[in-house]
Each structure stands twice: as C-alpha cells, then as structure tokens.
Amino acid sequence: MPILEQVAPLIAVVDDQRDVRTTVGRGLERFGYKVHPFMGGTDLLEALEYLEPDCILLDVRMPVLDGLDTMKLIPQDRRHIPVIFFTSHGDIHLAVEAMKSGAADFIEKPATFEMIVQKIEAALSSSRPTVEKNHSADQARKQLAELTKREDEVMRLACAGLRNKEIAEQLDLLRKWGLGDSRLA
Structure with a gap:
C-alpha cells in the first residue's frame, strides 16, 4: 500500500526510545513516507518553528514532556497537523483524554506497519481540507503583503x-x- 502522491508526506516520529524511532522510521520509509525522528516533545516543539510535518506520530509517556502536554503546546499555526498517539502504555482513560484533546487517533504498541499506515492515511485525508485552506490563506497574505x-x-x-x-x-x-x-x- 505505497503512497501514490508525488510528494511523500513528512511524518514526525516522536519517541524517547531510539530503537522505536529507528524501527518505525524505517518501516514508514518503506511505505513511501519521509520521516523526521524526535527524541521528545521539546525537540518537536522547537522544530515546529521551521518544520511543518504532515502528521505527528507521538508517544504518550516520555520524560520531561509527555505526549499529551506536547500536543497541548503545539503552536496555533500548526494545530491543523494531525497527531496520532502511539504508546505501549495505553488504557481507555488515556485514549479518551487524547481524543478529547484533539488527537486524530490512538494506536497501542505493538502495531503492524499496515495498521500505522492506515491510521496515518485516514488522518491525512481528514486534515487535507484544513491544510489546503491554511495554505490558500497563507498565499493570500503573502500576496497582500507584496x-x-x-x-x-x-x-x-x-x-x-x-x-x-x-x-x-x-x-x-x-x-x-x-x-x-x-x-x-
């Protein structure tokens, strides 16, 4: 089920465990995605100043800044980016809290790459109208500024x-x- 778009979507993979970042990143690249790994929420938030991933795959339990707090701190101009929580410590309460906070989906580890790709594609499809609207508005603002x-x-x-x-x-x-x-x- 490779990606058919000409420009491969960029997926931010945020997990404090290096082996998880590497495995998930390589697996997603096999499906045609570009991947940018992050060690934690703080790294992701700093990068969002200059980087706009198409989707964020975010671990829930991380030291310093957990996934839920990270999602709440995503800048307003990046809130259209779908966030999918990916955790091995999931429970119903946590999943409900994540969804109420605006998550696009919630995946429990371990998961197949087919399942992860299916969730990413669903999140990308549902966010596409908002992304297109934001890009159109940005383009209009740039033209007005000129x-x-x-x-x-x-x-x-x-x-x-x-x-x-x-x-x-x-x-x-x-x-x-x-x-x-x-x-x-």
Missing part, C-alpha cells in the same frame, strides 16, 4: 464596494493625472 501602498489603498476601497470612478475620486486620481470625469464615466 502590494504597494497605493495598490493596498485601491484594494481596500474596491473591497468596500466602491466602483472604479468612486475609487479614482476618493484617491484624487483624476486631478493628479489631468483627466476629466468623462474618461471614467
């Missing part, structure tokens, strides 16, 4: 519903260009 001062003034007046002639009058463009009212009628 407007000159005059372009920004014109855009704001157009968004307020003014017609071309009204915008020209508002910005006193007719007089500045030496045009009469007849050209924009």
